[in-house]
Amino acid sequence: MTNQRQSMPGSKFGYPLRAVTSHKRTGTLIATGLGLLTSIFIDFGARVSIAEFLLLGYLLLQIINRKRIPATVVPYFFCLTLLLLGFIAANAAYGFGGDSILRTTGGYGIFILSIVALAHFLKDDIPGRLAPIMLGSALGEILGFYVSPTPEILIDPWKFGLGNALTVIVILALTHRSIISSSQFVMPLILISLASLHFIMGSRSLAGILMLSVLLVLIRRSKSRFTNYQMIGCFALISATVFGVVKIYSYYAQTGLLGEDSATKYSDQNGEFGVLPGARKEIILLAAAWIRSPIFGWGPTAAVDSRHMGEVYNWYVLHGYTINLSDFNRLFVVDSLPLHSIFLGLLVQAGLFAIPLIISLLHPWVRALSYGISSKNLLATFVILSGGVHLFVSPLGDTTRFPVAISLAVGLAAFPCAKRGIARGKQLAGSGPHSHGAV
Numbered sequence: 011m012t013n014q015r016q017s018m019p020g021s022k023f024g025y026p027l028r029a030v031t032s033h034k035r036t037g038t039l040i041a042t043g044l045g046l047l048t049s050i051f052i053d054f055g056a057r058v059s060i061a062e063f064l065l066l067g068y069l070l071l072q073i074i075n076r077k078r079i080p081a082t083v084v085p086y087f088f089c090l091t092l093l094l095l096g097f098i099a100a101n102a103a104y105g106f107g108g109d110s111i112l113r114t115t116g117g118y119g120i121f122i123l124s125i126v127a128l129a130h131f132l133k134d135d136i137p138g139r140l141a142p143i144m145l146g147s148a149l150g151e152i153l154g155f156y157v158s159p160t161p162e163i164l165i166d167p168w169k170f171g172l173g174n175a176l177t178v179i180v181i182l183a184l185t186h187r188s189i190i191s192s193s194q195f196v197m198p199l200i201l202i203s204l205a206s207l208h209f210i211m212g213s214r215s216l217a218g219i220l221m222l223s224v225l226l227v228l229i230r231r232s233k234s235r236f237t238n239y240q241m242i243g244c245f246a247l248i249s250a251t252v253f254g255v256v257k258i259y260s261y262y263a264q265t266g267l268l269g270e271d272s273a274t275k276y277s278d279q280n281g282e283f284g285v286l287p288g289a290r291k292e293i294i295l296l297a298a299a300w301i302r303s304p305i306f307g308w309g310p311t312a313a314v315d316s317r318h319m320g321e322v323y324n325w326y327v328l329h330g331y332t333i334n335l336s337d338f339n340r341l342f343v344v345d346s347l348p349l350h351s352i353f354l355g356l357l358v359q360a361g362l363f364a365i366p367l368i369i370s371l372l373h374p375w376v377r378a379l380s381y382g383i384s385s386k387n388l389l390a391t392f393v394i395l396s397g398g399v400h401l402f403v404s405p406l407g408d409t410t411r412f413p414v415a416i417s418l419a420v421g422l423a424a425f426p427c428a429k430r431g432i433a434r435g436k437q438l439a440g441s442g443p444h445s446h447g448a449v
Contacts, residue, residue, distance in 0.1 A: 034135070034138065037134075037135070037138070037139060038138070038139070038142045039142075041131070041139045041142035041143045041146065042142040042143070042145055042146040043146060044061050044064060044065075044131075044143060044146060045061070045142065045143040045144060045145060045146025045147035045148075045149075045150060046146035046147070046149055046150040046153070047059060047060040047061040047064065047146075047150065048061040048062075048146070048147050048150050048412040049147065049150035049151050049153060049154030049158075049171075049409075050150065050153070050154060050157060050158060051154070051158045051408055056117070056408075057158075057160075057408040058408070059408065059411075059412065061412065062120065062124055062411070062412075065123075065124045065127035065128060065131075066120065066123055066124070066127065068127050068130070068131065069123055069126060069127035069130065072127075072130055080126055080130065082126050082129065082422055083123075083126055085370055086122045086126070086367075086370060088366070089366045089367035089370050090115060090118060090119055090122070090367065092363050092364075092366050092367070093115060093118065093356075093360050093363055093364055093367055094111070094115050095363055096306060096307060096359070096360030096361055096362075096363025096364060097111040097114065097115065097309060097310050097359070097360055097363075098111065099306045099363070100303075100306040100307050100308060100309035100310075100359075100360065100361070101309055103306050104308065104309055104313075110309070110310045110311050111309075111310055113310070114310035114359070115310075117406075118367070118406075121406065121411055121414075121415065124411070124412075124415045125374075125415045125418045125419050125422065126419075126422070128415055128416055128419035128423075129418075129419040129420075129422035129423040130423075131419075132419055132420065132423040133422075133423040136381075136390070136420060136423055136424060137385070137387055137390070140387075140389065140390060140393070140416075140420065141182060141389060143416065144178050144182070144389060144393060144416075145178070145179070145182055147175075147178070147412065147416075148174070148175040148176075148178040148179050148182075149175070151171040151172065151174065151175040152171075152172065152175050154171070155167060155171055155172065160408065160409055162409070163409075166212070168208075168211040168212070168213055169211070169212060169213040169216070170409065171409070173208055173211060173213045173216050174216060174396070176204075177204060177208075177216065177220055177392070178389070178392075178393075180200070180201070180204055181201070181388055181389050181392060182389065184197045184200060184201070184388075185197075185388055185389065198224055198228060201220060201224050202221065202224065204220060205217040205218075205220040205221045205224075208220065209258075212271070212275070214289075215399055215403075218251060219392065219395045219396055219399060220392065221251060222247070222251045222395060223388060223391045223392040223395055224388070225247060225251065226247065226382075226383050226391055227383070227386055227387075227388045227391055229247070230383050230384065230386050231386050277332065278332045278334055278337075279331070279332075280330075280331075281326070281329050281330040281331035281332075282329040282330045282331075283329060287326075287329075287331065288326075288331045288332075290350070290403055291326065291331075291337060291341055292341065292347075292348050292349075292350030292351065293350065293351055293354065293403065294322060294325070294326075295319075295322050295341060295347055295348070296347060296349070296350070296351055296354040296355065296357075296358050297354060298318065298321070298322050298325075299312070299314050299318060299347055299358050300354065300357045300358050300361070302314070302318060303361060304357075304361055304362065305361045305362050306360070306361045306362075306363070307357060307358050307359050307360045307361035307363070307364065308347075308358055308359065309359060309360075310359050310360075311345075311346050312346045312347040312349055312355070312358050312359055313345055313346045313347075314346075314347060319341075319342045319343075320342075322342075323338075323342050348405070349405050349406070350403065350404065350405050351401075351402055351403055351404065351405070352371075352400065352401050352402075352404065352405070352406050352410075352414065353368050353371075353372075353401055353402060354402075355405065355406070356368055371401065371418060372401070373421075374418045374419075374421030374422050374425075375394065375397065375398055375401065375417060375418055375421055376421070377421040377422075377424065377425045378390075378394045378397075378417055378418065378420040378421030378424065379391070379394050379395070379398070379421075381394075381420060381421065381424035381425070382394045382420070390420060393413070393416060393417055393420070394417045394420060394421075396413050396417065397413050397414045397415075397416065397417025397418065398417065400413055400414045401414060
């Protein structure tokens, strides 16, 4: 009798298993398709990916079906309101077009809603859905290079897309269940070799992120527990890795071992304080601009006076840095500052009014990094570190919105915000098909 019940298509033993399997396959296909569409853009004056439209529609359906607004939207709405007030205050102080206030605030709003939508999509099975999303994204970056390329990727395909896509595909291949047993000893060697290739191709940050991801996951796999003190040690390791990568790059570039182009770039970027201020000249410009107007910032257009540009230019020359013609035209003879850092850009735009939003973005990123390391998930750790780098040294552009959003969404999904605090327990382990945390 029992055998008959188990063999019946509609029984409570056989059918649910098939239903769960079918649901998981459907989720995998949707995740892959969503990732694929992150690099296919439609130009409405601003380039918006098809995936972003789908995510906003998905979140709207979730709100309609559940008849409530997700808990995480409320604090973000408060932060956006403060940001809007900062823009209005800056407008009263300096004066600029009111349309830029609404446009910029709306842009940040859509970005935040995308994060919440991704968190909703990931929360039932983070590792099971993150992998296909990133596979689709990697394939989308390759496809986007041919379908809707950005000016940056046309100039340097490896640095602005193809190198990252290859890295994601290699990580997925090496961590796949069917080959992990035969590759676990050679995996670090392959990945470090890939990081070396990134160095040779001129993608220093990608090389450093990959090396650091491998180190963090290897250290975690050697530990039975992961404490707060070890998390602090991981941040110390991040700092040491950045320092080491800079030193290694400096040596090989200076000696010409990375080629003539890298040697020329190193010569242009090196100065009294090392290569970092020269490699990220926008950061010094932004930091100095915020110091000049720390309370209100300079508004969404980030338009500062030419005197500020001249002072920063003189600082670079005084400390031995070369300002080539490209940097001069791009940084010092423009009407608005290039917001080549999401966090510093917010401070420059809205001053102290932007700090709550910065904290609300930084908090889930730290939690995401804790999840990636504690779960020993190499792909998640790589994705989260990549998103963190963009938060600090990249603009919030069409090619960086998704990498940042997915890294923050992992943090929201792994540690969902419930009415009575932060839900813990099984979510830390990556969640599963039976978890129902409120995101």
